[in-house]
Amino acid sequence: MAMLKIEHLKKQYGNFSLDCSLEVKRGYITGLIGQNGAGKSTTFKAVLGLISADGGKINILGKDLREFTAEDKESLGVVLSDSGFGGYLTIKDLIPIMKSLYKSFDDSSFMDQARRFQLPTDKKINDFSTGMKAKLKVLIAISHDARLLILDEPTLGLDVIARDELLEMLRKFMEENEERSILISSHISSDLETLCDDIYMIHEGKVILHEDTDVLLSDYALLKVTEEQFSQIDKQYILRFKKEAYGYSCLTRQKQYYIENYPEVAIDQGTIDEVILMMIRGEKL
Known part of the structure; x- marks a missing residue:
């Protein structure tokens, strides 16, 4: 069973149009990566019912979002970039609040984790550093035995x-x-490539790529070819190409094919950032 399934979620804001489909499998950490304004936060807010969708289906923990109850929501742990508790509270002040919100909130584990991550329990949240506030948000999300975490840019602004x-x-x-499963968004690709099982890339409201992270890191590559090599090379496995000063840069997900058949071609291991850049700025054949 998918922990979360989104099918053609649609939302229109002026010139921005979202049409997003993705799935988070049980036991998976799934990443949603894209530039600021690509549609990550809009997708998350629609999944959580914070904004109304213009169309599409959202199924969460086996239920249609429209049938999702307040009790069901206890199974979710959520971090949004523009949310948080009042700054005049301390971590100790949060315990009765969390107990009233979540039946399965574990206060002793919560305090142990707070100390482990060096979060002062008597200090006002207003006086926390950016890193402390970010860790507190995640700690709150994981402290009530959630089955699905939905984390929007949780590492934003952190060292x-x-x-x-x-x-x-x-x-x-x-x-x-x-x-358990996690859906996490970020525009910092290095966070996701070490954490996620699979990654969706979103650009201007559309998912432009979905791939297992292992495949992305092992099979994708950039071919650096001259004008002459570009005219002769087999292009059936080229996803995108871009004109460069030396000739062309070509994105492929069949690195081994080109290693074996074109030993004279320079082949660079594509980082996730380079894959994103090519998928957004590169041309299709």
Whole structure:
């Protein structure tokens, strides 16, 4: 069973048009990656019922979103970039609030995790650093035995160490129970390539690529070819191409085919950033 299935979710804002389909499988960490304004936050808010969709279907934990109850929502852990608790509260102040919201909230585990991640329990949240606030948001999301986490840009604005600590929280959350899943968005590809099982790329409201992360990192590559090589090369496995000063840069998901058949061609391992760039700016044949 898919933990979340979105089919042609549509939303129109002026010139922006969203048409998104994606699926989060049980036990998977699925990444949604794209530039700011690509449609990531709109998708998340529609899934959570915070904005109304213009069309499409959303099925979450086996239920149509329209039938999803307040009790069902206890199975979700959510981090949105523009949400958070009042800044005048402390972590200790949050415990009775969380207990009233979630039946399965584990206050002792919550406090243990807060100390482990060096979050002061008596300090006002207003006085937290950006990294502390981000870790607190995720800690709250994972503290009530959620089955599905929906995390919109949770690493935004964090330094490398804070990002690593936050991603480690998510790995541990998944290791504890194989029935859990995570949907996480980011425009920082390095976060997702080390964390996610599969990745969707969204651009201008449309999903332009979906791939298992292992395949993305092993089979995708950039061919650097001269004008002459470009005219002669077998183009059936070329996804996108772009004119360069030396000739052409070509994106393929069949790296091995070109290694074996075109040993004279320069082949670079494509990073996720380069794949995104080629899928957005490259031309189709």
